Amino acid sequence: MMGSSFKERASKNLLSCDNTGGDAHFRRTENDFSNMYARDLLPAKNGEEPTMQFLLEVVEILTTYVRKTFDRSTKVLDFHHPHQLLEGMEGFNLELSDQPESLEQILVDCRDTLKYGVRTGHPRFFNQLSTGLDIVGLAGEWLTSTANTNMFTYEIAPVFVLMEQLTLKKMREMVGWPNGEGDGIFSPGGAISNMYSVMIARYKYFPEVKTKGMSAAPRLVLFTSEHSHYSIKKACAALGFGTENLILLSTDKRGRVIPADLEAKVIEAKQKGYVPMFVNATAGTTVYGAFDPINEIADICEKYNMWLHVDGAWGGGLLMSRKHRHKLNGVERANSVTWNPHKMMGVPLQCSAVLVRERGLLQGCNSMCAGYLFQPDKQYDTSYDTGDKAIQCGRHVDIFKFWLMWKAKGTVGFEHHIDKCLDLSGYLYDKIKNREGYELVSEGEPQHTNVCFWYIPPGLRGLPDGQERQERLHKVAPKIKAMMMESGTTMVGYQPQGDKVNFFRMVISNHAATRSDIDFLIEEIERLGLDL
């Protein structure tokens, strides 16, 4: 049974027939999609049968992909350059045309799209903060697409709107706000969630900016770690603050903001006549996985009356772990928090929440009272209509997969997942900290699942520290990464940071990864890097 197809299983379990031997030929003749077109599907007359057959075939393709995703004998990717894919691989042509293609071609296109893509759920895919393929989450997304509705009103998304409300409350409880009070919204990613936090802070201190623009406020300055995510800077550009008014804070050797540096820079800004308004503390930086000291930053925010935002896009998940949540101590003092379940908690993309301690700000900041959507004279309690809190109008249903996973795993299931991933990063750290050919970028045990390191090929090990070594070392990670992608065996990220040349950033959020996959990654780096 292990290698049999989804459709075989479907039939075996339904009918208990064993007649699966010759079905390949049978299937081809029974489901002839070469003369079928989209116009033959529902709502076409007699469209039900072709619709079910077509969807069945698609599901067969998808479940085959799911099975292979978890199979370590398959590649993570089958790399092709843009020009290769654009020129067209055999039978796979990306160009769009005026006339319809047959459903047979559509099914081929589905297979090829997956074939030439990247298996982000593969146990050896470590390339991003979002990895893994959660089966219940996947089912949740399939249902969400089928329901195909919009979060802006209770009217057309009653169940999803309530799920969002309950889940946000639960998240606020984990943040530590009394009774989970407060507000929040799911947004299309952490960058937008962070943008919300800056907007709301501005509305809290200078509500007249909404109507009069930035000229109604004094010169406002914002603070964030030099290691924080670039979305804070994007928000400053977009919202009209200007990136120069975002002041970068120095960090210690482990990448954490130095609170004294924050206070010094606040005082300096005030002396210049600027108004310090907003501080972002990161819980889990993108590269190092560092946790800024929230309590000490909160003290300074209180002293100088500044908004405290905690960007826990990556590290927020640790709130689910009794063992690791202390890394976010003080988060309950934040005015707003970004938390992306689609990262550390393995929820399918996209799923990001911004949580706000004070009720009413989101609504006040964003409401425009569009009459065609938010009629006050509806028959239900219209406080459940969420659309006017958002900077969006239509809003994708991102809640269901997360709610369903939470139901299916329980809080303890997320805790187990997080503890396991952090345990794996500890394993990697222990493995390489004294291993020949490795240098760690940041000192001490990993704070999150990030482990940053240089691999020093044998040919570089004898070189004295200096410009030549640095220049050659800078090229090692990109070369190994390129070879990894060509061979398709595994994927891990790299980047330079400040004056540090290119290094690998290992992150683990994939629930399929095991110690053997960590071992494999190290072997692969050494195999590919041997002759560099």
Added chain:
Amino acid sequence: MMGSSFKERASKNLLSCDNTGGDAHFRRTENDFSNMYARDLLPAKNGEEPTMQFLLEVVEILTTYVRKTFDRSTKVLDFHHPHQLLEGMEGFNLELSDQPESLEQILVDCRDTLKYGVRTGHPRFFNQLSTGLDIVGLAGEWLTSTANTNMFTYEIAPVFVLMEQLTLKKMREMVGWPNGEGDGIFSPGGAISNMYSVMIARYKYFPEVKTKGMSAAPRLVLFTSEHSHYSIKKACAALGFGTENLILLSTDKRGRVIPADLEAKVIEAKQKGYVPMFVNATAGTTVYGAFDPINEIADICEKYNMWLHVDGAWGGGLLMSRKHRHKLNGVERANSVTWNPHKMMGVPLQCSAVLVRERGLLQGCNSMCAGYLFQPDKQYDTSYDTGDKAIQCGRHVDIFKFWLMWKAKGTVGFEHHIDKCLDLSGYLYDKIKNREGYELVSEGEPQHTNVCFWYIPPGLRGLPDGQERQERLHKVAPKIKAMMMESGTTMVGYQPQGDKVNFFRMVISNHAATRSDIDFLIEEIERLGLDL
């Protein structure tokens, strides 16, 4: 066969067994999910079999829902008030808990989520601009969820990134820009696409705002129709312009901007020392479906050196129709265009594009050059990495379903869909224009599929025009709508506009709708409104 289940079909077609009679009992014993949990699914050891069984069961639920969606004998919704759903319907409890639930409960939750939701694909759902359930689009979304990747780099979304590029080019060709040159990006909805247009315009004229903030620019003013979508106003609030600096333009009786009013207001703003920067022309307003006269507006934009944005979120789809595309004449003179395939073209939510005529502005406006994502030393042509053009970091894959639908229908298929929907709105218009008890809100043939009308119940028909009649008429649409939702038979929107009391706004984008469904809507309004 018509009533048989997905799983029966699967087996019938695979195995040609007819042994489906007693499968209900068989299924229950074979797939006992009551002792199975999420932890038993992949990547668990021996998790493949439970995973396939679980997904099969989910697909059974979804395909049953799809079939019912197109069945006019099913309700559009089964309405419940928030407190009813929150208190818990039999077996459906929205609360999250610490411990996991069995997969049996998860499957029940999936069924109940759909049961208490709204069938937005039902032929009689007319409530929003986005309606319908396209089967190929649905398959595309299922695949997208399964691939679970992110648009920011070619590295992890090679195929999707190229599909986006080719599709945007095709859309720009339809706009009429030479060789489809220009730029663009898919964003999480029309509101964000419109926000992009304002950001890019500001960057074009005052690039220093990116670094220095709004204080680096003079007082900027923007112009849009009094009937335009509220997202333009939201963008002005968010981006630091201030809503007072958005000047609303008067419209003619059919809801179209009066170009002379624009010019007068531009001159007035200049006389006050303000700088007119941006004009939004709407192609298909939300309520009336009006098309602003783009060419005349473009003349004024050229004369006064202002950015011309066309918000074609709703009306952009008409570019696919040789019969109706003239309504957007002049769109090729726009600097940017919003176009939501998830509205008029029936693509599943979310799918919205902003198109920009000048290359480089999106990148210039938003780039922050994050080293950990956009390494310049990758082995492929990194101009394909799209992330630094976006205000987002991670970005959901919204392109695949659209690309797949385009392949499956061809341009001609979209054209047919659009022509058919506009034909239906003409049918509705003809039906009610002289019918007793109806008054049209706006004069003349519908410009788009919007038909706005009052239904006057018999008891109000004798009343003289005056305050009492207006007050009573204002309550008619909400009452009928509430009864519609309680009976679950159909859904249509209503709203007041300016000094006009509540009226129905009928819109048609659902490919399942037919003339009989229009007839049904009218009958239902009359049935429910008879005694008001």
